[in-house]
Amino acid sequence: MSELNRHWIVGPGALGRLIALRLATRASEGVEVALLGRRRLAASQTLVTPDGTPLTRALTMATVDTPPSPPPDVVHLVTKAYAADAAHRTLAAHLPPGTPLVLWQNGFDCQPRLTERHAGPVLCATTTEGAFVASDDRVVHAGHGQTLVGALDGGHRALADALARRLDGAGLPARAVGDIRARLWQKLAVNAAINPLVARFRIRNGQLRDRPFRPMVEAVIIEVAGIMAAEGVAPPEGEGLEGWRALVWRVVAGTANNRASMLQDVLAGRPTEHRAILGPLLAAAARHGQEVPRIAALQAELCGLATNLADPASPC
Ligand SMILES: NC(=O)C1=CN([C@@H]2O[C@H](COP(=O)(O)OP(=O)(O)OC[C@H]3O[C@@H](n4cnc5c(N)ncnc54)[C@H](OP(=O)(O)O)[C@@H]3O)[C@@H](O)[C@H]2O)C=CC1
Ligand SMILES: CC(C)(CO)C(=O)C(=O)O
Numbered sequence: 001m002s003e004l005n006r007h008w009i010v011g012p013g014a015l016g017r018l019i020a021l022r023l024a025t026r027a028s029e030g031v032e033v034a035l036l037g038r039r040r041l042a043a044s045q046t047l048v049t050p051d052g053t054p055l056t057r058a059l060t061m062a063t064v065d066t067p068p069s070p071p072p073d074v075v076h077l078v079t080k081a082y083a084a085d086a087a088h089r090t091l092a093a094h095l096p097p098g099t100p101l102v103l104w105q106n107g108f109d110c111q112p113r114l115t116e117r118h119a120g121p122v123l124c125a126t127t128t129e130g131a132f133v134a135s136d137d138r139v140v141h142a143g144h145g146q147t148l149v150g151a152l153d154g155g156h157r158a159l160a161d162a163l164a165r166r167l168d169g170a171g172l173p174a175r176a177v178g179d180i181r182a183r184l185w186q187k188l189a190v191n192a193a194i195n196p197l198v199a200r201f202r203i204r205n206g207q208l209r210d211r212p213f214r215p216m217v218e219a220v221i222i223e224v225a226g227i228m229a230a231e232g233v234a235p236p237e238g239e240g241l242e243g244w245r246a247l248v249w250r251v252v253a254g255t256a257n258n259r260a261s262m263l264q265d266v267l268a269g270r271p272t273e274h275r276a277i278l279g280p281l282l283a284a285a286a287r288h289g290q291e292v293p294r295i296a297a298l299q300a301e302l303c304g305l306a307t308n309l310a311d312p313a314s315p316c
Contacts, residue, residue, distance in 0.1 A: 004100075004166050005030045008072040010064060010087055012037040014131040015104060016078035017139040021047035022170040024057040031166070034060035034068050036091070042137045050141050064090045074100045074163065077114075081276035084110040088118070095120070100159055102149065106191060106261075107276025108184050111152060121156045123163060124180045125149045126187050129172060132264075146173050150180030185233045186247070191277045193220045193248045194255075195262035196298035199272065202263060206256025209249075216294075217252075221245050223292040227281050230288040262302075271309060274302035275316060 009020045012035045024033045035041065040063055046056045062068045064087060075095065079087045084105055097119040103111050104125045115122040128145030147167055149160045160176035167174035177183060194205055197216055201207075208217050225241040228234070235243030265272045278299040285292040303316035 003030070004073045004162050006032045006034075006070070006073045008034050008036055008067065008075045010036045010075060010077050010091055011079035011083070011104075012041055012061075013078065013080075014133045014139055015127070015129070016076070017045060017133070018047065018129060018131040018141055019076060019078065019104075019167075019172065020059055021045060021055060021057055021139070022172050023166070024059060025055070026166075026170050027057075029169075031170070032060070034062055034072070036062045036064050036067055038063065044137060046138045048134070048138065048140045050144055064094075067091070067094045071096050071099060074102060076102045076104060078104045080271070081105040081107050081109050081273045082271055084114065088114055092117075092119070100156075100163075102163065105273075105276060106187065107273055108181075108188050108280040109276035111184065115152050121151065121159055123149050123151055123156060123160055124184060125174075126180065126183050127172075130258075144173070146175070148175055148177045148180060148183050150177045150183075152181050154178040154180075182233050185228065185231070185280075186236055188277055188280065189224045189228060189233075189235075189244060190248055190251050191262075192224055192281055192295065193217055194252060195260045195272075195277065196220075196274065196302060198260045199262040199266045200298070200301060202267070204256065205252050205258045205260055208252050209256075217248065218245070219294045220298070221248055223285075223290075223295050224281065226290055227284050227288070227292065230290065231284050266305065269309060271306055272302055274299060274306070278302070 007023055009016045020033050020035045023031055040061045043058050043061050045059055046054050048054050060068055077084055100121045101118045102123045102125055103114060111124050125147055127147040130142040132140050132142060134140050149163050164174040164176045198205055221244050225244040235247050237243060238246050262272045278295055281295055282299060
């Protein structure tokens with residue numbers, strides 16, 4: 001596998017700009033980065049690093065329907081989950097067959113669909129990096145994390161290794177894994193137990209440890225653990241319900257001061273990623289004949305919020 005030098009980043013939001021600006025620091029090694037959105041942002045973009053240092057780079061800016069040339073070595077799709085299919089549809093017409101695609105979305109919705117549809121190798125990435133947009137030319141890298149990459153069927157290992165090397169060398173610690181499907185479901189389990197509740201009650205993650213929220217989280221974890229057992233997905237450490245419980249409370253403690261992404265979306269009047277996070281759990285529960293009233297109620301509430309938005313981009 002040759003080095004991945006030419007990167008197109010589609011979705012110039014928080015995570016997209018973080019990846020673009022970190023990769024752009026490797027320009028002396030031949031790395032070229034273009035950022036593609038629905039609208040063209042200013043070419044000069046600043047990343048504020050976790051220690052507060054501003055890092056400014058000039059990036060190639062384009063829109064998805066008029067991408068730059070020559071074609072890329074790899075395309076990173078970094079839109080929200082509900083926007084991924086539309087972005088891919090627009091872009092696909094401009095890509096030579098065989099172009100590798102990396103899907104960075106949370107949840108487990110577009111990943112199997114786009115793996116099937118894309119005319120080339122597809123990797124999925126899951127990351128604990130944290131970033132938010134400060135303005136049209138400024139993004140803040142809020143906290144360091146780790147990125148795992150791999151194909152849903154465990155294949156394309158050389159490509160995954162090359163991508164992980166490239167990200168790692170650019171300051172985004174990354175590793176290729178053979179079990180990305182399980183990793184995506186593990187993150188989805190954490191997001192399902194935390195995000196809908198903090199969005200509903202408009203609280204920081206750490207407040208979930210207190211009454212009256214703690215028993216609500218516990219009830220969701222029990223439903224999630226049942227679905228995971230039926231799907232054959234184990235927690236990263238420990239076993240069964242206790243393993244899922246330990247994972248969720250560890251993340252709550254580690255992110256106690258955070259406003260979770262779904263809460264930020266609700267507060268900003270943006271669509272949430274509930275369909276990509278709770279949708280796969282509800283579908284799996286239905287496949288296995290399991291009743292999951294708590295998860296169903298949370299999904300119904302988030303669907304209600306989505307239909308009240310001016311632009312309900314995440315219908316139920
Ligand atoms: N931010 C983070 O720290 C993390 C995010 N993630 C995941 O990464 C994904 C992206 O999140 P995040 O960066 O925060 O989201 P943002 O909302 O900040 O960014 C999404 C970007 O996608 C753009 N977009 C939407 N539709 C299209 C389209 N059709 N073509 C091109 N671009 C489009 C949006 O542009 P426009 O301005 O036009 O709407 C926006 O710039 C999500 O699935 C999230 O869960 C995972 C871990 C951490
Ligand atoms: C882990 C958690 C809940 C941290 O806030 C997150 O991933 C999110 O906000 O979406």
